[in-house]
Amino acid sequence: MSDSESPSGWPGGWFGRLLSRPEHNPAETQNTASRKRMISAAENFHRLRVEDVMVPRADIIAVAMSTGLHDLTSAFKSAGHSRLPVYEKTLDEPLGMVHIKDVMPYLMLDADGLTGRTYPSRQVIQHIRRPVLFVPPSMLAQDLLRRMQARRCHMAIVVDEYGGTDGIVTLEDLIEPIVGDIDDEHDDADVQMHRVSVQGKNPVWEADARVGIDEFEKAIGRDFATLDEEDGVDTLGGLVFTLAGRVPERGEIIYHPDGLEFEVIDADPRRVKTLRIQSRGPAPVAAPSHTSTDEASAVESQAAE
Numbered sequence: 001m002s003d004s005e006s007p008s009g010w011p012g013g014w015f016g017r018l019l020s021r022p023e024h025n026p027a028e029t030q031n032t033a034s035r036k037r038m039i040s041a042a043e044n045f046h047r048l049r050v051e052d053v054m055v056p057r058a059d060i061i062a063v064a065m066s067t068g069l070h071d072l073t074s075a076f077k078s079a080g081h082s083r084l085p086v087y088e089k090t091l092d093e094p095l096g097m098v099h100i101k102d103v104m105p106y107l108m109l110d111a112d113g114l115t116g117r118t119y120p121s122r123q124v125i126q127h128i129r130r131p132v133l134f135v136p137p138s139m140l141a142q143d144l145l146r147r148m149q150a151r152r153c154h155m156a157i158v159v160d161e162y163g164g165t166d167g168i169v170t171l172e173d174l175i176e177p178i179v180g181d182i183d184d185e186h187d188d189a190d191v192q193m194h195r196v197s198v199q200g201k202n203p204v205w206e207a208d209a210r211v212g213i214d215e216f217e218k219a220i221g222r223d224f225a226t227l228d229e230e231d232g233v234d235t236l237g238g239l240v241f242t243l244a245g246r247v248p249e250r251g252e253i254i255y256h257p258d259g260l261e262f263e264v265i266d267a268d269p270r271r272v273k274t275l276r277i278q279s280r281g282p283a284p285v286a287a288p289s290h291t292s293t294d295e296a297s298a299v300e301s302q303a304a305e
Contacts, residue, residue: 040246041178041270050144051137052269053177054158054167062087065095069106069124076100083155083170086129091165094157095129102128132157137166145174177270193219202279206265209237209272216277237272240264247271255280 062085063075075084082100087093106124133156135144144156148171158166193207193216207216212235217223233239240262241247243254247269254262259279266274 036242038178044246045178046140046142048141048177048269049137050135050139050141050156050158050169051166053141053173054137054169055173056167057091057165060085060091060165060168062091062094063098063125064089065125065129067125069103072098072103072125073107076103085132085155085157085168086125092163094132094134094165097130097132097155098125098128099130102130134159135169136160141174141177144169145171148174196276204276204278206274206276207236209235209240209275211236213239236262236275236277240272240275 061075061079061081063072065086065088067075076082083097085091085097086095088095103124106128131153133144133147133151133153135147135156135158137158137160148154148156154171156169158169160166193205193211195203196206203220205216205220213233216236233242239256240254243256243262244252248254248264248267250264250267252264254264256262261278261280263276264272264274265276266272
């Protein structure tokens with residue numbers, strides 16, 4: 001196996017092969033949109049920093065070193081994660097992480113009434129705690145990915161200049177910007193969509209970006225233009241990505257040629273999460289050909305506002 005094909009050569013070698021892949025035959029047309037998004041994401045990945053992909057401090061679910069076996073099990077159950085950070089007294093004193101599979105032997109002992117004889121319940125974490133990486137928020141995401149591969153570590157604690165905890169990053173957080181959401185059997189499968197108001201004759205909808213285009217078309221009683229069909233887009237988020245040619249920012253408004261307006265309600269650097277949709281008539285007319293690129297961008301920005 002060559003260096004470029006070995007795990008140590010990834011992500012560089014893998015990105016190179018992805019970006020240099022030849023044109024695909026017509027039988028793979030349905031995968032075109034997904035492939036375009038992945039190529040675009042791979043091209044942009046080298047610009048991302050740890051702070052762009054981390055789980056912020058406010059969203060961290062962690063356990064104290066003194067947590068007992070039963071409370072630890074409950075924490076895993078409520079969090080729906082296989083790994084949890086461990087801290088001493090506060091999140092600013094991180095000590096490592098625990099993995100659910102390391103807890104299982106103790107649960108079996110506990111079921112047999114043997115936990116207390118082997119290890120006191122509140123000392124379990126001390127015996128199963130694993131190390132984590134400590135990285136600054138300014139570190140490039142691709143550098144962290146390589147470090148995680150080299151250290152065989154799936155979690156990093158993001159620390160600020162004063163040593164406080166800013167957030168955490170898992171291997172999944174680093175992969176998702178390239179391949180999209182990685183949902184497992186524990187992730188919320190409900191995709192929401194509802195009408196929030198009616199302005200004149202035009203209802204206003206809010207929808208999860210994962211809502212299917214076919215489902216939304218049925219809800220509003222109309223079909224979109226053929227843009228989504230030509231590009232093989234299946235979801236509203238994919239449609240907005242295709243229209244913008246990138247991941248739009250929160251608060252940005254994207255126009256569909258068929259007269260629909262998509263306002264990005266929630267998004268992060270990796271994906272659009274929630275959209276507000278309403279009909280506003282035809283999309284804004286493009287700037288005249290003699291107008292410079294910068295002027296055209298300004299016109300579009302003003303129209304969006």
